[in-house]
Amino acid sequence: MDDRTTRRVLLGVTGGVAAYKAAELARALLRNNVEVRVAMTDAGTRFVTPATFQALTGRPVATDLWDAGFTSGMAHIELSRGVDAIVVAPASANFLAKLAHGLADDLLSTTCLARACPLLVAPAMNREMWDNPATQRNLALLRGDGVAILGPAAGDQACGEVGMGRLLEPEELLQAILDFLSPKRLAGRKVLVTAGPTFEAIDTVRGITNQSSGRMGYAIAAAAAAMGADVTLVSGPTSLPPPASAHFVYVTSAAEMLNAVNAHAGAADLFFSVAAVADYTPEAPAARKIKKSGEPLEIKLRPTVDILAQVARMPGGPFCVGFAAESENLAEYAQAKRRKKAIPMIVANLVQHTVGREENEVTIYDEAGAHALARAPKSRIARAIVEHAVALFEARGGAPRLATVKQAS
Ligand SMILES: Cc1cc2nc3c(=O)[nH]c(=O)nc-3n(C[C@H](O)[C@H](O)[C@H](O)COP(=O)(O)O)c2cc1C
Structure with a gap:
């Protein structure tokens, strides 16, 4: 990363209840001088409409692999060029599985596969989905591939259960992303x-x-x-x-x-x-516990x-x-x-x-x-x-x- 003060992030939103927190994250990033473009999976748009993110970021939301609005006709290439990182928050169990195995069957997964920048994912899912060995295997693969995993946290879940799998709060995600993007001015110190x-x-x-x-x-x-x-x-x-x-x-x-x-x-x-x-x-x-007495000490x-x-x-x-x-x-x-x-x-x-x-x-x-x-x-x-x-x-x-x-x- 260079010395630019403005950072650019592609925020990917996938299909989970916690998608509403991504709207707050987008705002927080913008307030912190980070330019945000949003790309959503089809399931993601079922939870929060692209209109919300378009209004917040002032930029159209990318959802379609075949979007003719991109000059090159290749949204999946254009979207990740010139950004400092792709952040997928929330990242569904399904999306993590696709990332881990290199699947590219929609715009966001294809963009992640074709990226030339770091990838950060913030998982959010039911605790059983999180604990499932398949999900844990996928996470291990992603870590091995150098993908940064942010969270999740433990606590009350939208489904009424309690356990691991909550999306980190927008403020925690913001800090982790800013940390990641911050110039390494203290390297070697x-x-x-x-x-x-x-x-x-x-x-x-x-x-x-x-x-x-x-x-x-x-x-x-x-x-x-x-x-x-x-x-x-x-x-x-x-x-x-x-x-x-x-x-x-x-x-x-x-x-x-x-x-x-x-x-x-x-x-x-x-x-x-x-x-x-x-x-x-x-x-x-005293070398041993001082005994109580009626006298001042x-x-x-x-x-x-x-x-x-x-x-x-x-x-x-x-x-x-x-x-x-x-x-x-x-x-x-x-x-x-x-x-x-x-x-x-x-x-x-x-x-x-x-x-x-x-x-x-x-x-x-x-x-x-x-x-x-x-x-x-x-x-x-x-x-x-x-x-x-x-x-x-x-x-x-x-x-x-x-x-x-x-x-x-
Ligand atoms: C109401 C509802 C809530 C869901 N919440 C989650 C969730 O929090 N995390 C998750 O991984 N999947 C969740 N799912 C399942 C995903 O939406 C589903 O696996 C979908 O195919 C994910 O697509 P995507 O990865 O392309 O966004 C939920 C489904 C429904 C119907």
Whole structure:
């Protein structure tokens, strides 16, 4: 893919109840500067009319292999030329079977077979259809052929059953597609991310922690990986699944997080310090469970090492991005923290806007001032944060190293 800012996608819609979600996906792609052309199978048109997609995209919907409206008379060739990817969402069990075996008996399947671009499919079907060995065999064939499979998810199904086979939500599909299409500006780069809370032991069972869910840090790690980076994610205790796209280091305490960061920071090009690391830790955790008594209990705390400040001071260290969660005076506290730690960029939010939530609303502070990002899912905010950091990093001379790496590969 080149450096064009506008991407082009052919959205294929096949015959499943979830076809209505493709309309929302088309809108979301358009809102994100992706040009969309839609092609539908005959069964797909039974669920949502082509008129809906034509109205949304402003372009006629292709349904007919023999459509004389294409200059060359070969819609199946013209449709996939000049697009960055074909995305089939929803992809029916039948359509996956046809793709896996190279069948070309309608416009969409013929276009997929004749494509000169990547293919992404988002399966959606009843759970028994999904579990059927034939479907699983077809998926294995498609994976082997380099087709990207998006989802499906588990949950309530239109047929009333519950299980695997739901189409991913339009927002999830959007993120996966944008990830796929995003220029690999971090190819050859190492990115280190910390995420989640830490847990500071008071005794063998109790400890001091905080309400950080880890979602923002995990989203930053995923966004950097989508931009081609080699990502290491150092995470405190969270309930999130380890991301497949990053090297994962699980830690508990602030001291363990410091050790893990020290082990990786030297090789990192960028460091995103997203974790809510404890500022204080019990000076002498008890070696056994503290027994209850009627007396007041005092726990002496000592300050922990400031991980971000330490990495920021490393000679030749990574480009550092800090995060500040405040409950008031956001701009003042965030800029003061950025200057004190001598870091080029800090992302600030109000705790009441972020902790434990799926969405976030942040402001980026750098030498140039404040850059507010509107409220959005954490995955979208993460992408904008990483893009901002990469732009600053490249402006400081990160780019030449990237060019060298590219030439060598
Ligand atoms: C009401 C209804 C809902 C259906 N939903 C699905 C579905 O969600 N997923 C699927 O794979 N097939 C579903 N089917 C079956 C497909 O529409 C059928 O296999 C069709 O031949 C698919 O054609 P296509 O792959 O060319 O679009 C459904 C059929 C009906 C009648």
